Amino acid sequence: MPSSRPSTGYDPAGFAPFAVAVDLVALTLRSQALHVLLVTRAEDPFTGSQALPGGFVRPGEDLVAAAARELAEETGLADATGLAEGTGLAEATGLGHTAEPHHTFGHLEQLATYGSPGRDPRMRVVSVAYLALAPRLPDPRPGGDVSAADWVPVDVALTTSLAFDHHTILTAGIERARSKLEYTSLATAFCPPEFTISDLRHVYEAVWGSKLDPRNFHRKVTSTPSFVIETGRTITDGPGRPAALYRSGPTTTLSPPLTREP
Amino acid sequence: MPSSRPSTGYDPAGFAPFAVAVDLVALTLRSQALHVLLVTRAEDPFTGSQALPGGFVRPGEDLVAAAARELAEETGLADATGLAEGTGLAEATGLGHTAEPHHTFGHLEQLATYGSPGRDPRMRVVSVAYLALAPRLPDPRPGGDVSAADWVPVDVALTTSLAFDHHTILTAGIERARSKLEYTSLATAFCPPEFTISDLRHVYEAVWGSKLDPRNFHRKVTSTPSFVIETGRTITDGPGRPAALYRSGPTTTLSPPLTREP
């Protein structure tokens, strides 16, 4: 923290100036596969390369607000900025169920901060990475300094050469999502306000890349107190018995956790 | 990442300058209780208040290097800077077992980044918090901009008024340590290179603030493959059967996790 140390010859008033940016690992489900939002850079450095969306933090702007703003700009999501402040997209130091009405969907949490000297060829940039999860979002709209913005399957994105250290950040974001599904109720962030147990299972299967037994999964989820709450409504989609609709409950931590072996 | 957006009137060359600092939540065990390192500030703002140790990142200095440097300066720990680079104190994006010889002890990992406008009354400061764990360290030596540095029991520190948003950071650090003990082998970071199962159990009991059954704990730890490795040596301390000495093994994640209820 802002403690200087004259003993080491470091002057607090003459602190070194850094640029501070935010980068986003925005994940969503499209046709049962995990996708990440990537932009194609239209400016130097790395012109033409794919990169995570992001940008500089403005003076007086909070970090999470900058992340929400960038997400909104890139996805066209109706005011994700406002959402991050409580209504919908839940900010989460802890676990993102801020408001009582559990109509929350989506999730935005800080991931990690990257600040190696030289990670940006132009200047010293410290970038705070955020992880955003959301149900299927509209196609992104390019604009500004990017020539394209698209949802890319994560396995494709991971084998693509990304600008800066974005491959490292993306890897961290995906791993964070994978492990958090085990011991938190975060999976509901990928679902719309009302969803079926199958929807939820598809989230786990897509993020973990493995199949789960529908019967045991159903029992596990519905027997965890307040993980999901039955709405009473059902929905029928194609053949088969209609599925009950649920909304996410107040439970945030799953104990014991859901295992990811099978 | 460093993507500007002319469309929003933001100029990449004219990025806003921020001060970047690191703060440390340094935890250790003293007389079977969890302690945190606090300094008493000798400069404005918050002169006379207790605070987490920390300071500004220098130009060209990596974030984790700055954290290790501050830790070394405050604890007098023989070159913690060097330790963070591989030998002893294990840096950990993942889980801090970098070198093969498992003689590593201690742990340093990034915690979270705090950058609310106004968190520092002087100027806009973005602070990257680090969590440091170590076996019993020598008494800290004050110096520079602090008039005192001491190991304080965490329950005392949590009821103390701390400078800046350090109460929030401390809370996050302690909670991180508590939860990581459950599903990782991080507890060995609080132990010297060789330790007994009882030593390890005392770590859990101090961090979690609860008693564990010595018999079940012993069986759980020794039956988790490569969590701890028997050295063949024993140590006797007071009455009772001599205890076998172990060193930490390569296992980093515990599955199933150690539970923290009893």
Added chain:
DNA sequence: ACAATAGTGTCTATGAGACAATATAAA
């Protein structure tokens, strides 16, 4: 009727937690 998905019931192996029993030291 047949296929497909939703949801319930049952069985078993595994592991956590309780706790008896044994081993080896100091006082």
Added chain:
DNA sequence: TTTATATTGTCTCATAGACACTATTGT
């Protein structure tokens, strides 16, 4: 001896995973 700690063994209960079976729809 008595006491204290280490370590092993046993028992029981809960549950994860395998999987049979019932329920309810579309074709």
